[in-house]
Amino acid sequence: MPVKQTNHVTGLLLDVPDDGRALHERLTAAIRNAILAGRLTPGDALPPSRALAEELNCSRWVVNEAYVQLVAEGHLVARQGSGTRVAPDVSTTPAVSPVARPAQAPAPVVVDLRPGAPDVAGFPAAVWSRAMQHVLLTGEGSDVFPPAEGARRLREVVSGYLARTRGMTVSPDEVVVTCGTTHAVALLAGVLARRSASRLAVEDPGWSRLGDAAAHAGLAIEPVAVDGEGLDVVRLERTGVDAVLCSPAHQFPTGAALSAGRRRSLLAWAAQSSTIVLEDDYDSEFRYDRKPIGALASLDRDNVAYLGSVSKTLHPGLRMGWMVPPARLRDPVIDALERSGAGPGVFDQLALARLIDAGDYDKHLRRARTLYRERRESVLAALYSHAVIRDAGPVEGIAAGLHLVLSLPPGHDDRDVAARLARRGVAVMPLSRYARRRLRPALVIGYGRLSPARASFAAAEIAAVLESGGAP
Structure with a gap:
């Protein structure tokens, strides 16, 4: 045989x-x-x-x-x-050797206070499904090969959304659909590197993943300090960089908003030196004390590249966002997209366009703002109920976004405190984790996934660790 x-x-x-x-x-x-x-x-x-x-x-x-x-x-x-x-209990010989287990497994996470992610359980699955069904049944997705800059319908909807919510008057032709902010930064950094740029300033402290993406594309990274008014523009001017990446509306992780004076100074510097400002507008939809201010790009379309996404508002797994680059960079960005072939799926693009156009995206954002505001208030009340936390000072940053910065009492190391909390099942990030320089000790607490019922427990665990001093 x-x-x-x-x-x-x-x-x-x-x-x-x-x-x-x-x-x-x-x-x-x-x-x-x-x-x-x-x-x-x-x-x-x-x-x-x-x-x-x-x-x-x-x-x-x-x-x-x-x-x-x-x-x-x-x-x-x-x-x-x-x-x-x-047979259910048959013994087999694995094709690969089993991975060695650590001698002591880490404590399970009981409360997750790590910043950076929204409550994905709040994803509007029903309306997203209806939007996707509409796209599939009506034939809106018949153009299965949209241009590199994205489906026309989504670019039309995004241009209207930016005009309505961020004060930006842009045409659909100016919008470029991306796989999120990291993708947009990598694209722009690559374009700038090919145009003889060599150095990019980033906020310190800041979200390192974006700087890493730019460095991988060929730019050297220059950290610039951030304080209570946002990026220090005077220090930025001394660096001689070719571009700067910043988050003016709500700096991560400090929570500072770029002050009006520094906004003017930053735009003046960019115009005078013909440099590019990459504006990371990652969570401007979530402002709780007042209405958000307009995007920096609404004041200067020649030197500011606007970057937005749905990672905080809907789900990071969608991997979808948009950018509005300056006119002189648009064609090189599209060329880079065409060469890479990267971009969100056409059905996802059209479903998002449908979600925004039908008003369901705005409804979702209103519910999410209410939810996150309540979670922020509950965690603040829980934290301030403990003297050891209350005496350390108020939380830093504006009332916005999905995280806050909690200062620690003198004598504490934030990495040590975070490690001790981890052993108690509380996951939290030290502020120093995001910095390239020495900072005051503080914890960055994400409350996006923290239910009010768990806020008291989390605050009590933080207080217990601080009250125990340096004891393990």
């Missing part, structure tokens, strides 16, 4: 060599080897004897004999109504 490598009818992969033994013995050995090698795992169903016999071009008796032998060996089980399956 010739060698059989693949069973096309049943989908069962078997190696049945013609080695001189009887066929039923060779088939028995082939199935046994598949089980021992882990290609057939406990509970897997084997094909009916008739189907397998037809594929192997042999009598049904051959297959039945193989099955009977393997049942007797304990490799298979046969039950009326459920067919023949691999």
